[in-house]
Amino acid sequence: MTDAQESAHDSAPRTHGDPGRQPTAADGPEAPDRTAVPLLEPREGIPPVISDAAALADAIEAFAAGHGPIAVDAERASGYRYGQRAYLVQLRREGAGSALIDPVACPDLSGLGAVIADTEWVLHAATQDLPCLREIGLLPTRLFDTELAGRLAGFPRVGLGAMVENVLGFVLEKGHSAVDWSTRPLPEPWLRYAALDVELLVDLRDALEKELDRQGKLEWARQDFAAIAAAPPAPPRKDPWRRTSGMHKVRRRRQMAVVRELWQARDRIAQRRDISPGKVLGDAAIVEAALAMPADVQALSRLPGFGHRSGKRQLEQWQAAVDRARALRETELPQPGQSVSGPPPPRAWADKDPVAAARLSAARAGVSALAEELNLPQENLITPDTVRRVCWEPPAEATADAVAEALTTHGARPWQIEQVTPLLVAALAATPE
Numbered sequence: 001m002t003d004a005q006e007s008a009h010d011s012a013p014r015t016h017g018d019p020g021r022q023p024t025a026a027d028g029p030e031a032p033d034r035t036a037v038p039l040l041e042p043r044e045g046i047p048p049v050i051s052d053a054a055a056l057a058d059a060i061e062a063f064a065a066g067h068g069p070i071a072v073d074a075e076r077a078s079g080y081r082y083g084q085r086a087y088l089v090q091l092r093r094e095g096a097g098s099a100l101i102d103p104v105a106c107p108d109l110s111g112l113g114a115v116i117a118d119t120e121w122v123l124h125a126a127t128q129d130l131p132c133l134r135e136i137g138l139l140p141t142r143l144f145d146t147e148l149a150g151r152l153a154g155f156p157r158v159g160l161g162a163m164v165e166n167v168l169g170f171v172l173e174k175g176h177s178a179v180d181w182s183t184r185p186l187p188e189p190w191l192r193y194a195a196l197d198v199e200l201l202v203d204l205r206d207a208l209e210k211e212l213d214r215q216g217k218l219e220w221a222r223q224d225f226a227a228i229a230a231a232p233p234a235p236p237r238k239d240p241w242r243r244t245s246g247m248h249k250v251r252r253r254r255q256m257a258v259v260r261e262l263w264q265a266r267d268r269i270a271q272r273r274d275i276s277p278g279k280v281l282g283d284a285a286i287v288e289a290a291l292a293m294p295a296d297v298q299a300l301s302r303l304p305g306f307g308h309r310s311g312k313r314q315l316e317q318w319q320a321a322v323d324r325a326r327a328l329r330e331t332e333l334p335q336p337g338q339s340v341s342g343p344p345p346p347r348a349w350a351d352k353d354p355v356a357a358a359r360l361s362a363a364r365a366g367v368s369a370l371a372e373e374l375n376l377p378q379e380n381l382i383t384p385d386t387v388r389r390v391c392w393e394p395p396a397e398a399t400a401d402a403v404a405e406a407l408t409t410h411g412a413r414p415w416q417i418e419q420v421t422p423l424l425v426a427a428l429a430a431t432p433e
Helices: 005-013 053-065 108-115 126-135 148-153 158-170 188-199 200-216 218-228 253-273 283-292 297-301 310-328 346-352 354-374 384-392 402-410 414-427
Strands: 037-038 067-076 086-093 097-101 120-121 142-145 170-172
Touching: 053 108, 053 414, 067 108, 067 188, 067 414, 086 126, 086 188, 086 200, 097 188, 108 120, 108 346, 120 126, 142 148, 142 218, 148 158, 148 200, 148 218, 158 170, 158 200, 170 253, 200 218, 218 414, 253 283, 253 310, 253 414, 297 310, 346 354, 354 384, 354 414, 384 402, 384 414, 402 414
Parallel strands: 037 170, 067 120, 120 142
Antiparallel strands: 067 086, 086 097
C-alpha cells in the first residue's frame, strides 16, 4: 500500500456512525469546500470473489452474524450483454466485512437472501439494482436509498461519487462503471472499484439520515423507501419497440411497422447471441430504414448503419423484416400514438380540451413553486404523470378529500398527498384565459 493509500485507509470511517468521520451533511447540502481524500483501497483489502458453494456458505454465515444495515450493490453489463442480469454482487456489513459474489457461478443467492431479508439494505439508486437482485433471490423488506435521500435533501448532484465526496469527504474512483462486467476473470482494478462502492454506503446512509431529520424530511424518505421495497416487479413493457430512439421522426403507419419488424428481429438475434441489441443494429439504422423503405438489399446497404460492416446474410435478414412490414394489410399496421392508456401528450391538450390544459398549466406552476420552496426535485414531490392524470380526469368535485383519494389511487405517498393536495385543488378550478 502506498503512502497515499495508507492515508486514505487510516482516514476512512471504521464503523457507520464513527465520530471520527468528516461529515458535512450535518451542515446541509451547501457544506463548505474542503480537500477531499482519495479512497484508493478497501480497508480490509480486496476480498476474494465468491464463486463456489463452500465460499458462499461461509459468506452467508458471516453476514448472518454481522450487525447493522447491509450495503448492497450490483454490477451489470449494460451495452454488452442482452438483458439486465447481475454479473457481480457486492455487500458489506459491520462484523462481516465486504463480500464480492459472482452470480454467474452462484446463480441462486436465495440462501443469503433469507438471512438478510429482514435487515435494512442500503443501496444507491435502488430501483436500478433491485430487478437484477430479485432474479438471483435477493430482495429486501426494508431499504435506505442514498440517491433518493440525496434528492429529498436537496443535493444538486446525487451520483454516488458526488455524494461520498460532498457528504463524507472522500473521492471514489469511478472509471469502471461502464465496463463489461461479464468479463471473466474480472481484473483486479475492477474488483477494487466494486468493493469501494459499498465501502462507505452505510456511513453515507447515517449522515443523510441526520440531514433529512434536520430538514424535517426523514418521514418522507421512509415512506418512499417503503414504497420501493414493497413494489411488485414491473410488468413487461407493452410495445417496447415504440421506445426506439428517433421514433418521433416516424409518422406513417407502414413505416412504424418497419420499426416494429426490425426491432423484433434484432431482439431475437440479440437474445440468442446474448449481446446488447445496440451492438446488433443501432436504433438510428432502424429509423433510417423505416423512413427510406428500401426495396431491396442494395438499397438497404446504402443506408447509414447498414454499410460495409454488414455481411450479405445480415442485410438479407434486415431486408426480410422490411419486406414483412411492406406486405402487411392495412388492418395489421400499428396504430399511432401512445402504447399505454392515459392522457394524450400535453402539447395536444390545448386543442383537445382547453379547460384541462388550463388545469395542467396551473398545477405545473404550483408544483414547481412548492418544489423550489421545499428544496427538492419536482418529480420527487409528485410524479408528472400523476399530475397529468389528475388534471385530465379530475374528480367530479375537486374537494381536498376527493383529490387526496385520486392521488392515492395513482400511488402517491401520504407525505406527497399532504403537500400537493391544496395546490391541486386550486389548479383544478383554473379556467382558460
